[in-house]
Amino acid sequence: MTQSLTIARPDDWHLHLRDGAMLKAVLPETARHFARAIIMPNLVPPVVTGAQAAAYKDRIMAALPAGMDFAPLMTLYLTEDSDPDDIAAAHASGLIKAVKLYPAGATTNSASGVSNFKNVRAALEKMAEIGLPLCVHGEVTDHDIDIFDREAVFIDRVLDPIRKATPGLRVVMEHITTKDGVAYVQDNATDLGATITTHHLIINRNHILVGGIKPHYYCLPVAKREEHRLALRAAATSGDARFFLGTDSAPHVDDLKENACGCAGCFTATNTMALLAHVFEEENALENLEKFASRNGPNFYGLPVNDAKLTLTKGAEATVFPEKIECSDGPVTVFDPGFDVFWTVADQ
Numbered sequence: 001m002t003q004s005l006t007i008a009r010p011d012d013w014h015l016h017l018r019d020g021a022m023l024k025a026v027l028p029e030t031a032r033h034f035a036r037a038i039i040m041p042n043l044v045p046p047v048v049t050g051a052q053a054a055a056y057k058d059r060i061m062a063a064l065p066a067g068m069d070f071a072p073l074m075t076l077y078l079t080e081d082s083d084p085d086d087i088a089a090a091h092a093s094g095l096i097k098a099v100k101l102y103p104a105g106a107t108t109n110s111a112s113g114v115s116n117f118k119n120v121r122a123a124l125e126k127m128a129e130i131g132l133p134l135c136v137h138g139e140v141t142d143h144d145i146d147i148f149d150r151e152a153v154f155i156d157r158v159l160d161p162i163r164k165a166t167p168g169l170r171v172v173m174e175h176i177t178t179k180d181g182v183a184y185v186q187d188n189a190t191d192l193g194a195t196i197t198t199h200h201l202i203i204n205r206n207h208i209l210v211g212g213i214k215p216h217y218y219c220l221p222v223a224k225r226e227e228h229r230l231a232l233r234a235a236a237t238s239g240d241a242r243f244f245l246g247t248d249s250a251p252h253v254d255d256l257k258e259n260a261c262g263c264a265g266c267f268t269a270t271n272t273m274a275l276l277a278h279v280f281e282e283e284n285a286l287e288n289l290e291k292f293a294s295r296n297g298p299n300f301y302g303l304p305v306n307d308a309k310l311t312l313t314k315g316a317e318a319t320v321f322p323e324k325i326e327c328s329d330g331p332v333t334v335f336d337p338g339f340d341v342f343w344t345v346a347d348q
C-alpha cells in the first residue's frame with residue numbers, strides 16, 4: 001500500500017549554491033522541492049556588501065531554469081570591516097534576511113571571518129536594533145581545542161557572551177551537532193533558534209572513520225558521537241518551534257572531496273526530503289515533519305509559510321537517487337544514507 005504525506009512546501013534555512021557552473025548544476029536540485037533558501041555568502045571573495053548580495057541574487061535568478069519557482073533569501077558575510085549602515089540598508093530594502101558569522105578559519109572559505117569580536121560590536125548592535133537575525137557557524141578555531149569539542153566550547157566562550165552583550169539580537173545556531181547545542185537552545189527564549197542538517201540526523205563519527213575514511217561524510221561541523229546524533233533526532237522530530245531544517249547542502253566536485261586534503265561538505269539537496277521522511281517515520285513523528293521543514297523556519301524569520309504543497313509517497317520499492325550530479329567542473333556525489341529509503345517526493 002502506498003503511504004502519502006502532504007506538507008506545506010519546505011524551505012532550506014542554510015544552503016550553499018556557489019556560483020558559475022556549480023550554481024547552474026545544483027540550483028535545480030534545491031528548487032525542485034524547496035520554495036526558498038537562506039543562501040550562504042561564503043563565495044570567493046565572500047558576499048560582504050549589499051551590492052555584492054544583489055549581484056549574487058541576480059546570478060542565482062539567471063541560473064534558475066524556466067518554470068521553476070524559487071526565491072533565494074540572501075545573507076551578508078560578516079567581516080571586521082562590515083559597515084552597519086550598509087547591512088541596515090540591505091535589510092530595509094528586503095534584499096537580505098540574515099547576516100552570517102564565520103569565526104575566521106572555521107570552515108570552507110572562512111578566511112575573511114571574524115577574529116576579534118570587539119570589531120563587530122557596532123554591526124551586531126545595529127542588527128539587534130532592526131531585528132535582523134545573525135546566523136552563526138558555532139565552532140571555535142583554537143588549535144588546542146579538539147575538533148569534536150569546538151561547538152560546545154564556542155557556546156561558552158563566544159556565543160553566550162555575544163548574546164548577553166547584545167540583548168534583542170536574534171540568533172540562529174547553524175547546523176548544530178551536539179546535545180550541548182540542543183540544550184543551549186532549549187534553555188533559552190525564543191530569540192534563539194537552531195538549524196539541523198539532514199546528514200547529522202543520519203551519521204555519527206563512526207560512519208566517517210570506521211572501515212576506511214569516507215570523504216563524502218566529512219563536513220563541518222564534523223559529525224559527533226552517537227549520543228549527539230540521538231539528541232539531534234529528538235530535537236528535530238519534537239516539533240519544538242526553535243528547531244528547523246537547514247540542510248547545509250555544500251557541493252564540492254569529487255576531485256576535491258576524494259583528495260589527500262579533502263574539503264568539508266555533504267551534498268544533500270537532491271534527496272533531503274525523502275531522507276527526512278524516513279528519519280521522522282523511524283522516530284514515529286511524521287506529523288512533525290511539516291513543522292521542521294516548512295513551518296518553524298518561516299515563523300522564526302517572520303515570513304509566511306508557503307501556500308504551495310509538497311507530497312511524499314512511500315512505496316514498496318527502494319527509491320533510486322542519482323549517485324552524482326553532473327557539473328561542467330566535474331561530478332558532485334549525492335549523500336548516500338547507507339540504507340534503503342522507500343520515500344520519494346511525488347511529481348509536482
Ligand code: NCD
Pocket residue numbers: 016042107108109137218219220221248250251264265266
Ligand atoms: C561548507 C562549505 O563547503 O561551504 N562546508 C561544510 O562542511 N558545511 C561550509 C560550512 O557551512 O561550514
Ligand code: ZN
Pocket residue numbers: 014016040248250
Ligand atoms: Zn554551511
